Amino acid sequence: MDADLxxxxxxxxxxxxxxxxxAVDVARHRRDDFTATIQPVQEGSRMSNWLLDAEExxxxxxxxxxxxxxxxxxxxxGETLEFNAADLxxxxxxxxxxxxxxxxxxxxxxxxxxxxxxxxxxxxGVFYLRRGEQRRYGKAAYRPLEVHxxxxxxxxxxxxxxxxxxxxxxxxxxxxxxxxxxLEQFCKRFLPNPEAxxxxxxxxxxxxxxxxLSETQLKVVTDDESRAILVLxxxxxxxxxxxxxxxxxLVALRDVNPERVLVLAYNRTAVAEVRERLAALIGASGIHxxxxxxxxxxxKLTGLTEKNAPAGMQGDDRFNWLIQQAVDHLRDNxxxxxxxxVDEYQDIKGAEYDLVTLLASFDREGAPTGEEEDDRExxxxxxxxxxxxxxxxxFMGAKIEFIQRFRDDYDITDEKVVALLPNYRSRxxxxxxxxxxxxxxxPARARLKxxxxxxxxxxxxxxxxYIGKYQQRYHAALGIAQRAAQLIAQGTPAxxxxxxxxxxxxLNEVQHALHEAGVAYQMYNVHDQLRPxxxxxxxxxxxxxxxxxxxxxxxxxxxxxxxxxxxxLSDQDRGWQAILSATxxxxxxxxxxxxxxxxxxxxLARRGVVLSTFHSAKGSEFDHVFILSExxxxxxxxxxxxxxxxxxxxxxxxxxxxTLLRREGDCHPTLLQPGYQHALKDIGVEVMSLPTGTPLxxxxxxxxFPDPSDLYISAPDVLFPAGREAVLRYARNWDxxxxxxxQLRSPHGAVGRLSRNGRIMLKLKHALERGQVTATxxxxxxxxxxxxxxxxxxxxxxxxxxxxxxxxxEVIALLEG
DNA sequence: TATAAGATTCTTTTT
DNA sequence: GAATCTTATA
Numbered sequence: 036m037d038a039d040l041x042x043x044x045x046x047x048x049x050x051x052x053x054x055x056x057x058a059v060d061v062a063r064h065r066r067d068d069f070t071a072t073i074q075p076v077q078e079g080s081r082m083s084n085w086l087l088d089a090e091e092x093x094x095x096x097x098x099x100x101x102x103x104x105x106x107x108x109x110x111x112x113g114e115t116l117e118f119n120a121a122d123l124x125x126x127x128x129x130x131x132x133x134x135x136x137x138x139x140x141x142x143x144x145x146x147x148x149x150x151x152x153x154x155x156x157x158x159x160g161v162f163y164l165r166r167g168e169q170r171r172y173g174k175a176a177y178r179p180l181e182v183h184x185x186x187x188x189x190x191x192x193x194x195x196x197x198x199x200x201x202x203x204x205x206x207x208x209x210x211x212x213x214x215x216x217x218l219e220q221f222c223k224r225f226l227p228n229p230e231a232x233x234x235x236x237x238x239x240x241x242x243x244x245x246x247x248l249s250e251t252q253l254k255v256v257t258d259d260e261s262r263a264i265l266v267l268x269x270x271x272x273x274x275x276x277x278x279x280x281x282x283x284x285l286v287a288l289r290d291v292n293p294e295r296v297l298v299l300a301y302n303r304t305a306v307a308e309v310r311e312r313l314a315a316l317i318g319a320s321g322i323h324x325x326x327x328x329x330x331x332x333x334x335k336l337t338g339l340t341e342k343n344a345p346a347g348m349q350g351d352d353r354f355n356w357l358i359q360q361a362v363d364h365l366r367d368n369x370x371x372x373x374x375x376x377v378d379e380y381q382d383i384k385g386a387e388y389d390l391v392t393l394l395a396s397f398d399r400e401g402a403p404t405g406e407e408e409d410d411r412e413x414x415x416x417x418x419x420x421x422x423x424x425x426x427x428x429x430f431m432g433a434k435i436e437f438i439q440r441f442r443d444d445y446d447i448t449d450e451k452v453v454a455l456l457p458n459y460r461s462r463x464x465x466x467x468x469x470x471x472x473x474x475x476x477x478p479a480r481a482r483l484k485x486x487x488x489x490x491x492x493x494x495x496x497x498x499x500x501y502i503g504k505y506q507q508r509y510h511a512a513l514g515i516a517q518r519a520a521q522l523i524a525q526g527t528p529a530x531x532x533x534x535x536x537x538x539x540x541x542l543n544e545v546q547h548a549l550h551e552a553g554v555a556y557q558m559y560n561v562h563d564q565l566r567p568x569x570x571x572x573x574x575x576x577x578x579x580x581x582x583x584x585x586x587x588x589x590x591x592x593x594x595x596x597x598x599x600x601x602x603x604l605s606d607q608d609r610g611w612q613a614i615l616s617a618t619x620x621x622x623x624x625x626x627x628x629x630x631x632x633x634x635x636x637x638x639l640a641r642r643g644v645v646l647s648t649f650h651s652a653k654g655s656e657f658d659h660v661f662i663l664s665e666x667x668x669x670x671x672x673x674x675x676x677x678x679x680x681x682x683x684x685x686x687x688x689x690x691x692x693x694t695l696l697r698r699e700g701d702c703h704p705t706l707l708q709p710g711y712q713h714a715l716k717d718i719g720v721e722v723m724s725l726p727t728g729t730p731l732x733x734x735x736x737x738x739x740f741p742d743p744s745d746l747y748i749s750a751p752d753v754l755f756p757a758g759r760e761a762v763l764r765y766a767r768n769w770d771x772x773x774x775x776x777x778q779l780r781s782p783h784g785a786v787g788r789l790s791r792n793g794r795i796m797l798k799l800k801h802a803l804e805r806g807q808v809t810a811t812x813x814x815x816x817x818x819x820x821x822x823x824x825x826x827x828x829x830x831x832x833x834x835x836x837x838x839x840x841x842x843x844x845e846v847i848a849l850l851e852g
Numbered sequence: 853t854a855t856a857a858g859a860t861t862c863t864t865t866t867t
Numbered sequence: 868g869a870a871t872c873t874t875a876t877a
Contacts, residue, residue: 160855302865330866341867382865430863430868538862560864666862668869675868681863701870783854821865 057211083518109285189218190352196226244283244316247272255418255453256281259289263395263445265380265438265452267483269461270469270489270687271656274420275305276705278376279312281418282324285374286317293323297372297394300328301379305654309378329387330354333361336371352730358386365393373415379654380421380441382433391417392444417445424473424482425684427650429677454488458687460656462498464718465693466490469686471714474707499692502706502715502724504699507731508541508663509850511696512548514725515661518694520552522659529555533645535685537569537666537678540798542646543848545663547735555643561649564743564816567617567636570610571766571815571838573604576631584627591621591629607769609814609843613638649681652688664706665698694723731850737813737850739798739844742812743818745789762786762815762838772810772842777803779810779840786840799846807847 146368197209215530229597249258255266255277268274278298285291300306306326313321329336334340337360341353348356375394377383383391395417419441426435442452458466462721470489479486493500505511536542537559549556567573576598588594592615599606617636621629645657662685667678682703686693695708705711761784770782789799820835 125867303867334867351866357866428864431865540862648863653864666870677863679868 046758053488058609125588129826137196156676159699177818189222189239192226192797193218197616212427241288244280244288248277248280248454249457250279251453251455252280255455256284259285259416260360261416261447261451262414263417263447263451264419264439265441265447266418266453267452267488268422269458269484270422270425270684271458272455272490273459274378274422274455275309275312276560277455277576278378278418279309279316281376282313282374283317286324288322289599291374293321294325295371296324296328297332297375298324299332299375299377299391300326301382302328305378306331308417328359329383329390332390333357336361341745353384358390362386362393362482362662365390369620370394370415375415375417377417377419377421380419381423381426381435381438382421382428383433383437384428385434385437388437391419395445397714404602417697424680425653425687426680427653427677427684435481435676452483454484456488456490457493458490459493459688461492461687461693462494462496462691464498464500464720465686465689468500468695468715468720469683469723472686473679473683475678475708475711475714476674476683476703481676497719498689500715500718500720501692501694501723503694503696503725504702504721504726505696505727506699507699507727508544508665508728509731510725510727511698512544513729514696514723515545515694516548516552516554517662517726518723519549519659520554523554523644527658529644529681530642532661533559533647533652533655533657533659534661534663535647535649535652535688535834536663537649537681539648541663541665543737544735544850545646546737547732549644550736556646557643558738558740559645559647559655560740564818565610565638565814565841566634567610567613567638567814568634569817570608570614571637571763571817572599572602572604572608573610573614573633574817575604576614577630580626580630580633584625584630586625586626587620588626588629591618591632594626603767605767605769608766609812610636610638610816616814649685653684656688656690658689658691659694660685661694661696662686663696663698664702667701667703678703679705696723696725733850734807734847735850736845739845739846741789741841743816743839743841758785759837762840765840766838770838772813774803774808774842774844779842781840799844802846802848805847809845810842811845813840813842815839 044530079507128557149802150334164275173823193213197206197213201204209225212225216224245253245256252273255264258264266274268277282296282298285296286293298309300309306328309326310321313324313326323330325335334357337357339360341357344353344356350686370393371393375391377391393416419438421438423438426433430437442449445451461469473482486488503511503514507710515534518815519529519534522532523529534542534545536545539558546556568577576595579598580601595615595618596606599611614633614636618629618632621632645652645655647655662682664682686695695706697703761781764783765781765786768783772786773780774789777789778785779789799808815838818839819838820837
């Protein structure tokens, strides 16, 4: 441990001591960056009571932890225990004297017995517990907790000893010693009974946060002087890990108020991941850290939602408006956060960029003009983590310039740009192939990483890179299906195999081939709108549950089925099946928890080989990755930067092997460059031969998932009473769904029709003409009011929403090139 | 019916 | 920004 770190840790100790003094009403302290003022409060403080409390508290935590451990023991591996905090408090209040549930959660987390994650619901904070690694809960398991509480208690003993001296000079002298020598030394030297001081403090905790990090990661995690740090992180270099550990360091080791810390992530999945990992690292104390999406932050700051946008705005404009409201809000109000961490900084857009700038209090135009010194805004500390090579959303305004401008914006030296280069994900050959690809595709000026800043693999072995070429996409699909089946037969989980393409419809042939080979697959696009909670049956059942959130539920499935039958809704809805499987493990809970589980249920069971676009694969990783490169003109001399970065993202998703297949005639131009091909040869890639001799079928079969914009419901169909009744009748009596003349018909009448403007029309054109589109399932989906849509349909009702029957199609289509 | 010009689509997140 | 589909015009 270097001297600097040691000095900082003493500061943390000081702050702990000050907090204790304040907590027991002995002294008050005011704190700014450099000084702390201590004021005595009064004689006869509650110090001794507090010590007694501390002992009781430990006994209480132990009792409650016992109970949690008992319930955890009943869980199977991977199962989750779910409850709300108020419920837990109420349950244990009587026996444990008002013990704070958070403390007990912290305890089981701290002991490594469980992973605690936090969620929000209508019924308040809800916690999810999952069994930790540790299986046996012997006496030894409690030792770290005892050490922790023992350390806190020792500090109290020391302070009480100091305060017991009558003369002020003595007290000052002892305080000086307290801050000069270690706690252990102090106890030995001054305490009448130093036995209590034999235990160390809590090295396990510090080790968990700071140990196991690379030197560079540690630098970012522990730097609390730099106002702005840009972390240029390569793929698989531990971006999120660095962010999570920095937050943990701030909150758990540096005593920063968690409410002053903000983590911005790019979507809900990323938010959930940061929250989970933070909870796993520091437990309950991480709960007060804000981990939000940009829109979540905008909602929190302004109290508005995109629905407050002026009438006439729709879709994207509403969301942009919301971000802009937050920017305006921050111009007039001080930033509520002091430590801001931004993930995936390369993909932030203009308004989001402004938001970050204001949050970090770096806005030069609107420099604070506080009349009083005390009102001066505290300085912000910004850490932005991103990789310009992985910029995927330039077409939406996420320009690479924002990350390039970082240095100028924040007036920082080059040293403050930290490069995280080791790749912990991919085997060496994969990293080398990806490096060679991006270096051959982009000129040095288009990249922030210099020639001496190459990503390198720290994994052992070599890994495999295969290349291949095809004329017919069908042949590539056949080859991939064969290899996937082979890998699965050899024991690779299907979910660890991904097939990635530029566009969704490039994967149609792959769907067909996988189906023929009997390999299960999943489409990786999760339309938020398709959430089971958004289905008519799911929403209706959830609403019944939340009417009495505290009501006990013995068997989740029975309760759900009972409510569904009372509402006389069909069980054939796609969403309903998903809800049943998402709640299958819930027993002996309350209705509120069940409702929450419905809210977070995923559309489909995530099983089988993953089919995804390059874009949707952002942030994911797989053992084996197959890539289709097509859809570009070859004779373009300089490859388009967007497409290069997208393909680079695809290449770097792979851990063990990557197979890069190019279509002759329109693959990414770099793949044809002699220089690049030589580089691949040096790396040791193998050529994958595809079954190009196989005769082509005349038709292929694949699944197609429309979204609500593909459906056009004309006035009599849905918006007016007859149509609404037809849809709701369908939700009760579920029969086959047929598509005739673009009209979606149930035996009870028309329930919708395909939109002529929807994107699906184009894709289905030929299949529709030949009548080879069949509905294989459907969900009755809630659609929020969309004024543009209503106007087009000639409707002016006041409802906030309506329902549509959203089918899932199987298409038999002519084979494309 | 060729060809140019113009329009649209592709990649997608946010509740 | 490129590919692809639609429309206008000789």
